[in-house]
Each structure stands twice: as structure tokens, then as C-alpha cells.
Amino acid sequence: MKALLYKDLRMLMKKGKMYFGFTVIFALFGVINMEENVFFFSLLSSLYLSMAVLTLLGLEEQAKWNSYGVLLPVSRKIQTAEKYMLSAAGLLSGILINLIFNFIGGTNGSVLQELLPVILIVGLLFPAFQLPLIYRFGIGKAKLGYLFLAGLAIAAVAVSTRITGENSAAWRIVLSGEVLWGGAAVSFWLFLVSMVFSMNICEKKFC
């Protein structure tokens, strides 16, 4: 797995510089006099690096790496798990960069603390839904599928907000710390389930 991680990191350093750039820029926005936007910028910044996996998979698809990687004495399961690990590592790096910027910038650390479960939920659910779609249908179709799913999720939130009202008790419960951390734990579980699911897809597809 170390060799594959090395491969992906080298590719990221060559093709994914913008992800590092955006992570730093948005983390910076989050701490420079933008108190009211810290939530948005920190969330965005933390997610960028975990999304870099999509670029890697796109490059691999272009090179038909899957047809080649399957002939290496590294199981498909490990090759698939490595992408999940990289995505998780990207998410953690994004969070770490934000923590560092917040610490240096001296901004209110509690905002990021409140934001952390939301970052984890979005950052874990994104690859949990996206990666199996990519492994099953290829990157082109998977993007469409994901847009559809994301649209569905946003519509569900919008409809429920309209029904219950923005400041309703229901939303206050949903956005309470305990529920959000519970959501983060469920997201992590879904992330692991998705990994096993993707492993099986790849095993059937390429072996």
C-alpha cells in the first residue's frame, strides 16, 4: 500500500497543486476578518484535499490504470482501500491546516470546534457516495450520479426547512452538538461500509 500511496502523492504533487492552493487560500479567508464567513470558508477549505482523490481517479481512468494495476501483485481490495485512506488523509490534512491557520490567526477556536462534526459528515459522506459510483460506472457517469444525489439531499433539506421553519425546534435538535457528532460517527460508519462495497465492486469488475 505504501507504494500506491507514494504513486498517488507524486501524482497529486504534479496534478493536484490547485487543491493545496485552494485549501490554504480558503483557510486564510476563514481567519482574515471574515468572522461571519468562517463557517463557509473553513468547511470548503477542509474538504478540498479529500476531493483530490477524484482528480487522481480521473487521471488513472485516462491511463487505463485499472487494467494495469490489476496485474500487479497487490490485491484490488488494497488498491481500493488505499483511495479511501487517501481521501480520509486529505480530509484530516484539511482540518489540520485550518486548525493551524485558526491558531496563528487567533480567531475564535470554538467556531471551528462547532464546525468540526459538519466537516466530518460532509467530508466522509462525499467519498462514501462518490467512490462506489466511480468504481461502478466510471468517473463521467459517477459525476452525474453524484450531482443528482447531492441535488436530492439539498432539496430534502430545503423542503424540510420550509415545512418546519428555519428556527424550529426540530432544526435546533438536528444542529445540536450531540446530534452532529452522532451524525459524524454514522458518516464514518457509512464511509467504512462504502469502502467494503467498493472493494467488492472492484473485485468483481477487475478480477
Added chain:
Amino acid sequence: MGRKILEIEAVTKKYKEFTLEPVSFSLEAGSSMGVMGAYGSGKTTLLKILTGQIRPEAGTVKFFGKETGKDRSKMLEYCGIVPAEGGFPDCLNAKEINKILKGCYKNWQEACFFELADRFSLSLTRPLKELTRGAGQKVRILAALCHEPKLLLLDEPLKGLEQEDRELAENLFREFGKQEDQGVLSFTEQPEEAEKNCDNLAFLYKGRLIFAESQETLRKRYGFLEASDEKLELVPRSAWCGIRRTENGGCLLLERAALPKELAAELPVEVPALTTIMEYLTKEAVKR
């Protein structure tokens, strides 16, 4: 007889629109076999079965006497594979690829990689996309050769290479195939390529294995006769393998063993070209 590196016994695979009919042949240590066949003949299906990418409906594949599939990773350690498509993303360079492969193969030979990269004039530091079209193929060849494999499985291994590199690759494969306990199984659409580089030949046609034997046996077995109708009729039908009618008679591919000795001496039977054997054994219209 040498030790058998690879034994394929009655392997079959069915798809909706294609069936690989039972394929059986073996490869001895110190030899090479060229599996020829046009696009869609079943070469890739067979290669995928050999590399454990797909499971056959029936039949077995044995590698050094042991069935493959049970420990695929171990089998891949001992196989050097050059696939027809797929490779490393072209933003990587050969040096980085060497490091990746070093982490994948237990017996990776870094010195061998650098030496062959030098012989193939492959830049170590420039990304593949900045190099010639054959750079990716060179990397695949290096990857196949530099981890002490016992069996080379090559699918159109010379594709995309320039003449000089083709010759170097051919020499490397030939040398490899001559070594004790090593063998080469090469898949190609080009009969000349297989004829030039392999001791044994196999021919797949529309999912059917037409023959799999040594070049020598193949040439001894078949004869080619161009003659008038009267002379052709002298040849017993049991010897006919394929015929093409012409205005004055016809061209006949025949099995020498079924030809009476006195007739063999009398008729101008020639040694057929490989392409002739392939053509006459497969053309539905000219079958006996």
C-alpha cells in the same frame, strides 16, 4: 522433455456474443509460444483467464504444476505481464515508476530496471507524456522483466515501439525464453512476429484453438499442393485440410501423414507458409 511451466486444460469461457471453446496446451521451461489470432479471436479472454482476471467456466490453469487462482498475488509475483492496454498515468516518470514497482514486487531488481531503461534510451526524469509514444510500452516491458519472473505473458508487446526498440525487446524476450525454468507466452495478431520469435505456435480463430504445437511439427505435419483437379483427386480425402479452387484446379493444404508414400514422392508437395496453414485451416468455404 522439459518441466512444464504452464498447463492449460480444457479452459472455456462464455459471454453473450462470444465463446472461448475448450483450449488446452502447455508450455515447457526454456521455450516460448506465440498465440496468434485476429481481433476477437479470444486472445484477450485467454490472457485474462491466465492472469486470474476472469474465471473460466470450466478447465484448469496450472502454473508450475499448481492451480492458479488460489494465490493470485503469488502467481503475479512470478509472471511478467505486458498487457495490450493500461499503464501508469503519464504524469509520472520512470524513476518514480521504479520506486512504485519496488514497493509492489518482492524481488524487484532496481539495477535491472535502470540498465534496461538506459538500453531503451528511456529518460528517468522526464514524465512519460513528454517522451515518445512508445515510452509507456517500454515501461511496461521493464516492469515485466525486472522482478525475476518465471513466465512472461505478453500481449502485443512490440506495439508502439520503434524499430530499434522492437529488436531490443525481441532479443530480451528470446533470451528470457531460453533460460532454464523460464518461458514466454506471447499473444499477437501478427503471425510473422510469432514465427520469428517463438519456438511453438498456437492459433485461435473465433474462440476456437486451431492448433498449438512446435513450428517444426507444424511444418512437418502439413503440405501444400497446387495442382490440377485430376492430381488433387489422387490425394485421399482424409488428407485434405483445406482447398481453394482455381480455374485450372486448386491449392490444397494436406496432412502429410495421411498421404500414401508413393503419392508423396510423385506430387510436388511444398512446405506451406504459416499464413497459408492458418488461412486454409480456418476458411469455412475451403474446408474439405
